[in-house]
Amino acid sequence: MEFGICFKGFVTPQRARYLVRQAEAGGFSYCWFYDSHILWRDCYAPIAMCMEHTEHMRFGPCVTNPSVRDWSVAASTFASLALQSKGRFDIGLGRGDSSMRVMGKKPANLARVAEFTHKVKAMARGEKVQYEECPEPVQFPWSAGYDLPVWIAAYGPKALATAGEHGDGVILQVGEPSLVKWLADQCYAAGDAAGKDMSDFRVMSAAPAYFGSREKCIEATKWFPAMVGNHVADIVEKYGSNSDLVPASLTDYIDNRRGYDYKKHGQSDNPYLDFITPEIVESFCVLGSPEQHIEKVKQLEAAGTTQFNIYLDSGEEEIIIARYADEVIPAVNG
Amino acid sequence: MEFGICFKGFVTPQRARYLVRQAEAGGFSYCWFYDSHILWRDCYAPIAMCMEHTEHMRFGPCVTNPSVRDWSVAASTFASLALQSKGRFDIGLGRGDSSMRVMGKKPANLARVAEFTHKVKAMARGEKVQYEECPEPVQFPWSAGYDLPVWIAAYGPKALATAGEHGDGVILQVGEPSLVKWLADQCYAAGDAAGKDMSDFRVMSAAPAYFGSREKCIEATKWFPAMVGNHVADIVEKYGSNSDLVPASLTDYIDNRRGYDYKKHGQSDNPYLDFITPEIVESFCVLGSPEQHIEKVKQLEAAGTTQFNIYLDSGEEEIIIARYADEVIPAVNG
Amino acid sequence: MEFGICFKGFVTPQRARYLVRQAEAGGFSYCWFYDSHILWRDCYAPIAMCMEHTEHMRFGPCVTNPSVRDWSVAASTFASLALQSKGRFDIGLGRGDSSMRVMGKKPANLARVAEFTHKVKAMARGEKVQYEECPEPVQFPWSAGYDLPVWIAAYGPKALATAGEHGDGVILQVGEPSLVKWLADQCYAAGDAAGKDMSDFRVMSAAPAYFGSREKCIEATKWFPAMVGNHVADIVEKYGSNSDLVPASLTDYIDNRRGYDYKKHGQSDNPYLDFITPEIVESFCVLGSPEQHIEKVKQLEAAGTTQFNIYLDSGEEEIIIARYADEVIPAVNG
């Protein structure tokens, strides 16, 4: 199984420079950054910086969106980063919830996510591409023919189908094995139905990991179910909390959820945390002793996860990476 | 006098990594990159990369524009680069000629250039900012209060006034001392008239430098007067080639100029080069022996230039930087 | 108080590159390497390597000796490292116990330690120097006039006097505050008696630090009292375990000590560990919870320690550095 780390953007440049090196030495092969330019600063500058301090690690936004940048500007950034890292760049892609909503704008719809996927991949490959906002077709004369992997973030049935049909992989923001399986299966079904070869399709489970006592772990990571709660709420609202389409485990914690302020998105002092129960935090994250981590990560792998991506920025980043390097990754990958 | 280098984007990452270090060791204090994401790839990724290989050198686009990126996206990139380089980031700013025209779009007007200047400076400082395209006011919670220097590129009277009134400096794409003086004077006049303190105002003369025989130098750098010819043509068209507003030396070479294809912008195989005479190339660039460089750079300094910014990508970059480091910079700066 | 880390040499280059950056970011200002070229590989290559990954951190051997290298070779290495790090190089100096004994040779005497101190300092400064083994006087034409700080390692009364009279500081390989005070006082007394200005004299307490339960900490660090036991045994043998010259706390644990194999020097699988009691380990190291570390480090500071240098290579290096960065250093230095 692949292991990744994911920075929200709170990390200082001084720490990021060695954390990526520590992670690379410890067996992590991916480093992701939130792409939400107002809440957590532009992520492509730190990605380019971190590339200079690593040799094999791959980087990407987790997740970018089709709305906040002109598509040729986005594709140029992606292909430029791939060029200077000798091809160590992927993207995670979503609808742009936090990025757009904090600007008072609406996220993109899924058709636009799919079209962005194909258009930026084509631009990165060096093809001549016409896209909606641009009167003239665009072609990068400097393209090195890069084949950009695109992972699509999804929770709801239609997004999962989009990921399966159009993506190289899916990003599932949850660390609960049964949910991972239920969600990933929908991607495979949609891809198969579309006649796509799904043999290399990749499934990321992205969630915080934390070590220590139950209380300490829950306190440090409860921001996560709060942050993704809005996505779950969207699904519940759309597909019905009592329908067969959505499992009870995903929706139980939504009932008490109230208005959500995106200015507090993904922060541990998020005031909208009271509806989160300890059980939900434990279910959504990977917590406890090294042995508990090993067991849950193995369950995630059995559920079809190909990459476990640890959301950092809960504190103790050096320690979490070190424990995975010393204990968890060797135990999982043998 | 400050010395800078400017990359068009043809440079490979492998070379850029050592050229910036060579330039820094040799007495250059600025490194600029063209910001034209389709013709020469995104420049912020290589800027971030180069920052990791230097200690004191400052970086920036030369030039960006107010149209191709959402303003909060642009400001987030700028402030993110400033943060991870400990404040070594400026911007050059223009109307977006090449960047926008190659997409079939129109450059921004000067009012928009001025507004962009103030709004991105405010966002970089961490202020709450409202701008046209964004329904909600924007504020970067992670801002470190960076004061972003903005250099405005100008040729025509109104652009020069905008630079003087709103910029921290002006970018003059020409290496002819008398033109530099004539252009810079218009900035100072406008700034003074607006009651602005112009004592720290900075004047960049940006042009290719090349060593060797007259023939070799002219062949290598004639792309430059061709590239900037369109700007001069705009001025001549607007202010009249026979008026007192524009000196004959700036307009003489425009007469035979015909349609210009932005896909060949700034390239030495630009087919629209036939109207360029050897005298124009010599006038616009800094060419010849080290002694000739020293003399012309001293004339530029006497004309009010505070930074001589060498446009590279004419070939022999290592050699040009080495000769400036060994001979020209010591002779000029004593 | 200054904080340092010290590598025995087990660390891989891949880890050393980020551990020094982590330590620098976390408030450590020194990184030392054992100089024992057979047991743990040459230390100057990794020092030079680590310098490239840090900006302010100082480096040095802890400790080198006057016998294993020709003095001009040693001084050339020291001055070369100072030159390329912009002056970030000190040396720790001892008699060469492990380094020489593993080769079947004898450590240097203290007069030779003192003479080496003055001769290598003079060579690093660029002076013409005559020393015993060299028929011709030696002078480095490339010297930048570096003033090399020399810390002298000492346990016994004569070594402590040598450190006080000739060194810029003393290295005390023990984390017990009362012993630090008793040992350092002897340096100050000797320096004062020799009329030397002792106001800038520096006192390093070097010992392992480890976090966790008492059992885990003792298991991980008991190699340390074993390693330094031979030094203590030397003192006890020379000055008498019942004399007033040596406090009981330093000698109690020597009684059962038997033959020591230098091939196992400083290793946790050292078989000569059975004479070490848990109380001795606790006394010589800094162990337990962050609060216990803070308390003991404050006691060391009160006892006159100017630098607490953590002997790593007990495992969990990333975690130890992180806990010092996050909890101990801020609590001690305010």
Next chain:
Amino acid sequence: MEFGICFKGFVTPQRARYLVRQAEAGGFSYCWFYDSHILWRDCYAPIAMCMEHTEHMRFGPCVTNPSVRDWSVAASTFASLALQSKGRFDIGLGRGDSSMRVMGKKPANLARVAEFTHKVKAMARGEKVQYEECPEPVQFPWSAGYDLPVWIAAYGPKALATAGEHGDGVILQVGEPSLVKWLADQCYAAGDAAGKDMSDFRVMSAAPAYFGSREKCIEATKWFPAMVGNHVADIVEKYGSNSDLVPASLTDYIDNRRGYDYKKHGQSDNPYLDFITPEIVESFCVLGSPEQHIEKVKQLEAAGTTQFNIYLDSGEEEIIIARYADEVIPAVNG
């Protein structure tokens, strides 16, 4: 053919950091440093530094000797550098002329050179090794089993035989093709006679390269025949300038040579240069226009040279490396 650069030690660390990167990007695969710790500072610190700024380039002293360092100290340094560069370390080895003579000591004899070769190779591989100065056998417990390539520098018949019989390659400090062939043939003959497989034997021609007019080139590089003149004088004295053993071209310039001061060794202000004729400089170095360089390097290759190693420190290093990267290496290697 392989290309190398060789630093005498005048280069500043700031320049060395980018020159190695420039050379690596330009097609050079080796970087050598003089090992003469008094004249030009210790070379292993800058080698370790430069390794951090390159990925594939190999490094080594050109040349070290068996006398100035204890053999286990030397082998530990070599194996430590190999370890942290992932195996990018060779050594050049000679008798220690400049290094020893400047200390008032005598160079080693050839039997000692051969024994050093085998003993340090064995120590680097991790074998238990007994050598003269060390009472106890030495074994590096940390060895990664590195197979250290040893190139032996030679001029005279016995040294050439030693290189052929014991070395992985020979270092010939001369850029004259017919001399290279005459010298290398002696290595092959000796190796064949000893029954050694010579199919991978490597031949380095090491000499300055310089571009420009004949006068400028000769002025910049005449230090080189002066520096190696002492070696040639040794041969002539030993084997007779009129014997068949030594070709006239190697000895003609020795006749007027007088006393040589090693304090001026390898320096362009060496006062012992008057016996050097322009023809000798042209013969020993590679000078002139790019076309002249290409032609002579091809002749060197035809004469059996497997690596042309450019002695730098004649000035214009950036320019020499750039011209080889742009013109000479592509023309030679196709």
